[in-house]
Amino acid sequence: MSEMPRLIATLGVRTCISPLFAATSFAHRIFLNPQVADLFRSLYLGTIIESGRRLGETLLDIVTSRMSHILLSLPLMSIHPVLVFVVKAEFSTGDFAYDWVLHYLENHRVWNESRSFKVVARNPSSRPNQSSGLGAGDGQPLAFFEPAPATPSLLRWKTRHFVPLTGVKSYWLSVNKSVAGYVHYDTEEEVGGTLVLRLWSRNRRILDEFVQSAREFYVQSKVRPRRVNPDKEPSGSLLTAHFPQADLSHDWILAYLRSADALQDAMQFEISTKQSDLGWGTGPKSDVRYMPAHDSTQQFLFTSPKTGRSTWLQVSVKPGFQTNWMNDQPTTGGSITITLHSSDKNVLTDLINCAREKYLEIGLSKVTVHLADSRGDWGKTITKPRRPVSTLILPSNVKEMILGDAREFLASEAWYNAAGIPHRRGYLLYGEPGTGKSSTIHAVAGELGLEIYFISLANPGVDDYSLANLIRATPSRCILLLEDIDCAFPSRDNGEEEPDIDQYGKPVWHQSAPPQSQVTLSGLLNVLDSVSSEEGRLTFATTNHIENLDPALIRAGRMDVKVQYKLADSVQMEQVFKRFFPLISNDASPFPVYTEVELDDYATKFARAVPPEVHSIAQIQGYLLTKKRDPAGAVEGVQEWLEAQEEEKRVLRELKERRKTEWERRMALMREEDEAIHKEDQGNGDEPSNGECTGDTERRSIGIQAGVGLDS
Numbered sequence: 277m278s279e280m281p282r283l284i285a286t287l288g289v290r291t292c293i294s295p296l297f298a299a300t301s302f303a304h305r306i307f308l309n310p311q312v313a314d315l316f317r318s319l320y321l322g323t324i325i326e327s328g329r330r331l332g333e334t335l336l337d338i339v340t341s342r343m344s345h346i347l348l349s350l351p352l353m354s355i356h357p358v359l360v361f362v363v364k365a366e367f368s369t370g371d372f373a374y375d376w377v378l379h380y381l382e383n384h385r386v387w388n389e390s391r392s393f394k395v396v397a398r399n400p401s402s403r404p405n406q407s408s409g410l411g412a413g414d415g416q417p418l419a420f421f422e423p424a425p426a427t428p429s430l431l432r433w434k435t436r437h438f439v440p441l442t443g444v445k446s447y448w449l450s451v452n453k454s455v456a457g458y459v460h461y462d463t464e465e466e467v468g469g470t471l472v473l474r475l476w477s478r479n480r481r482i483l484d485e486f487v488q489s490a491r492e493f494y495v496q497s498k499v500r501p502r503r504v505n506p507d508k509e510p511s512g513s514l515l516t517a518h519f520p521q522a523d524l525s526h527d528w529i530l531a532y533l534r535s536a537d538a539l540q541d542a543m544q545f546e547i548s549t550k551q552s553d554l555g556w557g558t559g560p561k562s563d564v565r566y567m568p569a570h571d572s573t574q575q576f577l578f579t580s581p582k583t584g585r586s587t588w589l590q591v592s593v594k595p596g597f598q599t600n601w602m603n604d605q606p607t608t609g610g611s612i613t614i615t616l617h618s619s620d621k622n623v624l625t626d627l628i629n630c631a632r633e634k635y636l637e638i639g640l641s642k643v644t645v646h647l648a649d650s651r652g653d654w655g656k657t658i659t660k661p662r663r664p665v666s667t668l669i670l671p672s673n674v675k676e677m678i679l680g681d682a683r684e685f686l687a688s689e690a691w692y693n694a695a696g697i698p699h700r701r702g703y704l705l706y707g708e709p710g711t712g713k714s715s716t717i718h719a720v721a722g723e724l725g726l727e728i729y730f731i732s733l734a735n736p737g738v739d740d741y742s743l744a745n746l747i748r749a750t751p752s753r754c755i756l757l758l759e760d761i762d763c764a765f766p767s768r769d770n771g772e773e774e775p776d777i778d779q780y781g782k783p784v785w786h787q788s789a790p791p792q793s794q795v796t797l798s799g800l801l802n803v804l805d806s807v808s809s810e811e812g813r814l815t816f817a818t819t820n821h822i823e824n825l826d827p828a829l830i831r832a833g834r835m836d837v838k839v840q841y842k843l844a845d846s847v848q849m850e851q852v853f854k855r856f857f858p859l860i861s862n863d864a865s866p867f868p869v870y871t872e873v874e875l876d877d878y879a880t881k882f883a884r885a886v887p888p889e890v891h892s893i894a895q896i897q898g899y900l901l902t903k904k905r906d907p908a909g910a911v912e913g914v915q916e917w918l919e920a921q922e923e924e925k926r927v928l929r930e931l932k933e934r935r936k937t938e939w940e941r942r943m944a945l946m947r948e949e950d951e952a953i954h955k956e957d958q959g960n961g962d963e964p965s966n967g968e969c970t971g972d973t974e975r976r977s978i979g980i981q982a983g984v985g986l987d988s
């Protein structure tokens with residue numbers, strides 16, 4: 277080629293002299309040039325080869341279309357070397373493309389023309405597109421037809437495109453499946469294998485079209501895809517989202533999966549009869565709930581209501597575990613992992629929005645309560661039926677006042693911001709047990725559509741640090757419920773705990789002290805005031821002993837509204853009575869029938885008979901439950917019940933008295949013994965140093981802690 281410029285220059289000069297001479301000389305020189313000659317030789321050879329290939333292909337087309345049945349029975353391996361112009365593609369079992377092609381072949385007309393199959397029934401799960409399970413109730417698995425391993429099959433495949441002159445072209449392809457890939461039914465591990473496809477065309481584009489057709493067919497058939505290990509997938513190909521149990525989004529997803537019946541194909545469940553569990557069962561009250569078994573993985577097709585697009589999701593549910601088997605702590609540490617067969621983040625957004633809507637829809641009839649676990653994380657979530665505010669029996673205006681105040685607070689965020697006051701409000705409900713404090717909070721939550729985040733400060737797993745974490749993890753616009761807030765700071769005056777007394781009046785000593793709160797007052801005050809606390813939160817605290825609370829805790833700004841709950845007065849008693857005995861209009865009722873006037877009369881008599889502000893509504897409710905449907909009987913039996921109540925109180929008082937006396941006697945005895953030992957040691961000149969204890973003293977204290985009472 278380096279001679280080219282010289283040649284052109286010479287030609288230029290010669291052309292000026294004689295054009296004919298110049299042309300002849302140029303052609304001569306060109307053909308003498310070895311590189312140019314090589315070029316012409318290759319073109320010539322290429323033309324012959326291409327013509328040969330086309331001729332061969334046409335002949336092969338004619339022969340194979342006429343004699344396909346003969347060809348199919350030939351060992352094709354021996355023919356392949358002859359077929360120089362084929363496009364070969366390999367698909368390995370661990371890949372989606374393998375599934376597309378195999379599914380396409382299995383369902384395509386061309387495959388049914390094949391004469392070579394491998395029939396499998398033992399392990400249908402090796403075929404991602406086949407639903408597993410036993411056949412139609414006969415206890416035997418179904419049979420599936422796969423390309424036979426190591427036996428090539430010859431198929432005729434039509435392209436999709438119509439070409440004007442030649443029409444729709446079809447091509448021969450041979451499929452050769454090497455050792456079949458399968459999933460071990462125990463480990464679900466893919467064991468290798470390849471599918472080799474040879475397309476009898478030199479045109480790569482035909483292969484592209486084949487794979488594309490297989491892929492589209494697979495997508496359209498909504499075939500359940502193979503299970504994937506998100507960690508092993510190439511990054512960016514599949515989206516994976518984790519929803520930890522401690523986060524509200526976990527419950528959204530759980531609610532959605534449950535409503536979408538996403539686990540209908542699951543094969544491993546944990547069964548729960550607790551209706552409050554957020555499980556998968558959707559049936560009526562009597563039904564059990566089905567929780568996906570530990571680490572189970574399910575797949576289901578999510579159709580976005582926004583775009584109408586369907587995407588396969590793989591859901592792995594890791595149920596929470598009980599951190600402390602000694603007490604009935606809620607489970608914790610669970611999570612849901614969702615892998616999308618898509619890399620489009622919008623699908624994930626659609627899923628989350630959809631799940632949230634479903635959750636809110638379900639929540640309209642329920643109150644959701646999030647429980648703090650013993651590690652200081654938000655653990656299990658339970659749902660309770662909403663309690664109508666009308667069922668609360670409280671002195672006039674109390675419930676209206678609480679509800680109105682909470683409503684106004686939620687609606688006045690802008691005002692709080694403008695005034696520079698943190699948008700949060702605290703309510704302290706205090707008073708006798710069983711007077712309706714907790715019931716009020718549940719009713720308010722239902723009425724305002726808020727979720728409850730429940731923390732027991734007596735929970736040994738909750739300390740200042742975890743309390744701060746828990747509160748930080750609550751969303752805005754929720755109810756933070758701190759029940760029995762006085763338990764957190766038990767009165768430190770009586771360091772020595774008194775023993776219980778058994779039925780014979782003997783002291784029963786505790787082996788270990790009951791769990792005491794790890795939360796300090798300053799820790800609690802800090803989190804209540806913390807600037808990081810979510811705004812728009814209603815904090816409800818309840819206590820039976822307001823007198824034990826530090827004034828700092830209940831000052832305005834921390835506890836803005838304080839409501840006292842008293843034992844039932846006459847009006848409340850009448851109301852409880854009437855709630856228990858609704859009017860029966862049906863004369864055929866097997867229960868005593870009474871008129872409205874009669875019921876009013878019974879209620880008044882009942883309220884007069886029971887002394888006011890002595891019993892809680894819970895106690896009265898307990899009595900009336902024994903007289904269901906019999907208001908007259910309830911009035912008749914009330915005196916007897918009151919006497920039984922008095923007797924019960926007397927026995928308890930007496931037991932307490934005896935326990936106190938016994939405790940004081942023991943303490944005196946121990947002090948005497950200690951003094952005696954002390955004197956004895958002094959006599960021996962054996963003064964024990966401060967803080968040390970003698971063997972005897974040690975024995976006594978161990979005896980008390982180990983629950984061995986000293987004989988009187």
Ligand SMILES: Nc1ncnc2c1ncn2[C@@H]1O[C@H](COP(=O)(O)OP(=O)(O)OP(=O)(O)O)[C@@H](O)[C@H]1O
Nearest residue numbers: 667668669670708709710711712713714715893894
């Ligand atoms: N004022 C009330 N109105 C309606 N039901 C009540 C009322 N007080 C108590 N009850 C009933 O008594 C039971 C106990 O009530 P609740 O738990 O609300 O009381 P509490 O004051 O929170 O008790 P504690 O201080 O022991 O936690 C519930 O079944 C509730 O329905």
